[in-house]
Amino acid sequence: MSLINWIDLPNRGDERGCLVAIESGKNLPFEIERVYYIHGTQDGVSRGFHAHKKLQQVAVCVAGSCEMRLDDGTEKASFQLDDPAKAIAINPMVWHEMHHFSSDCVLVVFADAAYDESDYIRDYDSFQEAVTR
Numbered sequence: 001m002s003l004i005n006w007i008d009l010p011n012r013g014d015e016r017g018c019l020v021a022i023e024s025g026k027n028l029p030f031e032i033e034r035v036y037y038i039h040g041t042q043d044g045v046s047r048g049f050h051a052h053k054k055l056q057q058v059a060v061c062v063a064g065s066c067e068m069r070l071d072d073g074t075e076k077a078s079f080q081l082d083d084p085a086k087a088i089a090i091n092p093m094v095w096h097e098m099h100h101f102s103s104d105c106v107l108v109v110f111a112d113a114a115y116d117e118s119d120y121i122r123d124y125d126s127f128q129e130a131v132t133r
């Protein structure tokens with residue numbers, strides 16, 4: 001599986017503005033079990049710094065922007081999230097970090113399972129060991 005998997009979301013815009021619809025199992029590659037959003041991130045703060053063992057997620061910046069860094073242990077990628085109609089998949093066993101949040105950034109994340117702290121790998125050395133095993 002490639003490291004960067006963009007998902008183009010249908011933008012049902014018209015002269016009044018934009019509307020992006022997300023349907024479970026239709027334009028996302030899984031059934032949505034949980035949605036959370038990150039907003040009000042303070043200037044200079046970075047987040048993430050973990051991988052998930054099994055969780056599949058898709059993230060989209062619905063306002064503002066941030067930088068996403070992905071690392072599968074072999075390849076690394078870094079890019080801006082700044083388009084409400086362009087989502088990025090965060091696959092299991094991909095180390096991810098978010099940096100440079102704009103003050104108006106709202107990052108929405110769709111996940112295929114409930115919150116489970118035991119699914120997180122928060123130590124980079126343990127992550128590298130797991131992906132090279």
Ligand code: T46
Nearest residue numbers: 034036038047048049052057059090096098109114115
């Ligand atoms: C991820 C990136 C993109 C909950 O109680 N329920 C939840 O569903 C989530 C996601 C978090 N939490 C609690 C756990 C912590 O006490 O919220 C607090 C902040 O979570 P965390 O430090 O893990 O936040 P980030 O921004 O570093 O990471 C989050 C997600 O946790 C993570 O799954 O992939 O965003």
